[in-house]
Amino acid sequence: xxxxxxxxxxxxxxxxxxxxxxxxxxxxxxxxxxxxxxxxxxxxxxxxxxxxxxxxxxxxxxxxxxxxxx
Numbered sequence: 001x002x003x004x005x006x007x008x009x010x011x012x013x014x015x016x017x018x019x020x021x022x023x024x025x026x027x028x029x030x031x032x033x034x035x036x037x038x039x040x041x042x043x044x045x046x047x048x049x050x051x052x053x054x055x056x057x058x059x060x061x062x063x064x065x066x067x068x069x070x
Contacts, residue, residue: 006035019043
């Protein structure tokens with residue numbers, strides 16, 4: 001699926017087969033200031049406020065640990 005990296009400037013896209021894994025990567029790269037959305041699946045990850053709850057809802061309580069063992 002093609003996803004849009006949500007950021008305040010230039011548009012960027014990312015192709016992934018795993019939306020949650022891609023959202024984790026974007027959260028780490030952006031330090032919480034970037035999000036991810038996919039129009040085809042209607043999925044999106046929050047920016048700043050609500051991101052901790054969103055990841056917890058997905059079963060991810062520690063981003064670094066998830067990267068080590070998804």
